Amino acid sequence: MRRGNQHPEDFGPVLNRDTADPEFTELMSHLNQCQHCREELKGWQSLDDLFRSEQANLEVPPFQWGRIAARLEETRGAGVPSGLRSWFLPRQAAWNVALGAAVLAAVIFGGLEYSRNIQEKQVLLAVTRYAQEEGIRISADGNPFRSGTAAENNPFTGIMGIDNSKPAADRR
Amino acid sequence: MKSEQAEIILRARSGDLDACRQIHEDYARRILNFIYKMVDSREDAEDLTQNVFLRSFQELRNLHDPERFEPWLFRIARNEVYQAFRKKRGEPQKSEAAGPGRQSELQEPESPDFRQTPQDRMLSDELGATIRTVLRSLPPKLREVFVLAVIHEKSYAEISEIVGRSLLSVKTDIFRARGYARKELSQYLEVQKR
Numbered sequence: 001m002r003r004g005n006q007h008p009e010d011f012g013p014v015l016n017r018d019t020a021d022p023e024f025t026e027l028m029s030h031l032n033q034c035q036h037c038r039e040e041l042k043g044w045q046s047l048d049d050l051f052r053s054e055q056a057n058l059e060v061p062p063f064q065w066g067r068i069a070a071r072l073e074e075t076r077g078a079g080v081p082s083g084l085r086s087w088f089l090p091r092q093a094a095w096n097v098a099l100g101a102a103v104l105a106a107v108i109f110g111g112l113e114y115s116r117n118i119q120e121k122q123v124l125l126a127v128t129r130y131a132q133e134e135g136i137r138i139s140a141d142g143n144p145f146r147s148g149t150a151a152e153n154n155p156f157t158g159i160m161g162i163d164n165s166k167p168a169a170d171r172r
Numbered sequence: 173m174k175s176e177q178a179e180i181i182l183r184a185r186s187g188d189l190d191a192c193r194q195i196h197e198d199y200a201r202r203i204l205n206f207i208y209k210m211v212d213s214r215e216d217a218e219d220l221t222q223n224v225f226l227r228s229f230q231e232l233r234n235l236h237d238p239e240r241f242e243p244w245l246f247r248i249a250r251n252e253v254y255q256a257f258r259k260k261r262g263e264p265q266k267s268e269a270a271g272p273g274r275q276s277e278l279q280e281p282e283s284p285d286f287r288q289t290p291q292d293r294m295l296s297d298e299l300g301a302t303i304r305t306v307l308r309s310l311p312p313k314l315r316e317v318f319v320l321a322v323i324h325e326k327s328y329a330e331i332s333e334i335v336g337r338s339l340l341s342v343k344t345d346i347f348r349a350r351g352y353a354r355k356e357l358s359q360y361l362e363v364q365k366r
Contacts, residue, residue, distance in 0.1 A: 010347045018327045046361050047354050051303060051322045058208050060200040061218055065193055068225050072192065075230065 007034065011041050015048055178238040185232040192229050199242070200225065202324060203249050209319040210253045212308050220256055224249045246326075246334045250316060257312065299360050306356045310349055317342050318349035 008030060013021035031037050131137070177198075183191035203224055208217035228248050235244050307315055316335055320326045331346075332339045354361070 010343070012321070012343060012346055012350070013328070015350075016321055016325060016327060018329075021328055043361060044350065044354070047350065047357060048322045050299070050357060050360065051353070057201075057205050058214060058217065060204050060221070064200065064218065064222055065196050068196060068222055068229075069189060069193065071222075071226055072189065072229055075226075076187065 007037050007040070011037075011044050014041060015044055177241070181232070181235070181238040181241050184229060185235070185238075192225075195229075195241075196225055199245055203245065206246065206319055206324060207249055207253055209307055209323060210250075210312065210315060211256060212304060216256065220249070220252045224252050227252070240333075243330055243333045246320070247336075250334060253316075254312070302357060302360065306353050309356075310352065314345050314349040314352075317345045318353070321346045322350070 008027060010023075011027065012018070013024040014027050014031065018024060031041060180191045180194050184195055200221060204217055204221045207220045207224070208214065211217055211220065224245070228245055231248075235241060307319070310318060317331055320331045320334060321328075326334070328339055328342055328346075332342045335342065
């Protein structure tokens with residue numbers, strides 16, 4: 001836009017009634033003094049009026065809202081009361097986070113439990129192998145000190161209160 | 173925007189279908205005509221307008237400030253238009269396809285204005301077609317800001333928010349588009365003066 005004593009080229013802020021535009025006041029004061037620019041502005045206003053004329057505008061088809069409403073009902077799920085739906089929908093993200101946290105906790109807890117079981121089984125397996133290698137018989141509950149052979153071979157038998165005077169066969 | 177309008181938007185956000193209908197009633201005509209001026213096809217404009225409202229109602233939860241609903245809605249409309257342009261990329265441009273058949277398709281089936289003489293009507297039909305031709309011949313970047321400024325009377329700041337471009341770029345493009353349109357429609361402007 002040319003300024004000073006020259007005529008402005010762009011009357012946009014005035015045409016758009018854009019009072020917030022910094023050039024608006026400047027343009028208005030120029031227009032108050034300049035007949036030539038007032039005429040020029042009228043030309044631009046006529047142009048805008050041509051484009052705003054009714055003939056170039058469409059009316060909204062009356063069936064449009066019906067179609068939109070039907071599609072909205074489809075996407076939102078028919079049968080769910082809107083009040084309930086509105087209570088659930090904004091909280092969906094929070095529910096998802098809570099559910100995710102619960103699943104994660106279950107996986108961690110389950111994993112820990114599983115690894116504890118594996119460790120126990122490995123210990124038991126090692127004890128069994130050792131017992132087999134040493135020829136120690138293990139009682140049904142897996143305690144090598146309950147079996148007679150184990151008691152006989154066990155250096156702590158006396159100390160643990162087992163009667164060594166009886167034959168091992170009687171004690172079984 | 174009045175706070176009453178913001179209240180309707182909040183109601184629509186919580187799933188109130190009546191509020192959605194009210195919003196459609198208030199904005200559909202503006203959105204339809206913005207899209208129509210951009211795509212120059214009544215059918216496409218109606219379909220796209222429907223999509224705009226569906227999308228806006230589904231995404232209302234993402235609108236943080238209900239007072240900024242209108243620019244937000246225009247932004248969705250603009251995105252729909254550009255998506256349609258991308259889909260149609262490769263197809264011949266409508267401006268190239270314009271011909272007598274095309275012209276007749278563009279005639280709006282509106283009731284005739286009985287105050288007009290046949291000569292007036294002919295001039296008015298011709299003017300309508302010329303206006304559409306002028307809009308069609310503007311590149312979309314210029315067309316969108318021109319339509320928003322001239323037909324929808326939006327401020328530069330609002331247009332800048334809708335199209336996501338700087339204020340200066342918006343101002344320059346509106347000025348360029350206005351200059352082009354005035355040149356193309358000069359004969360009609362002369363007739364109006366008389």
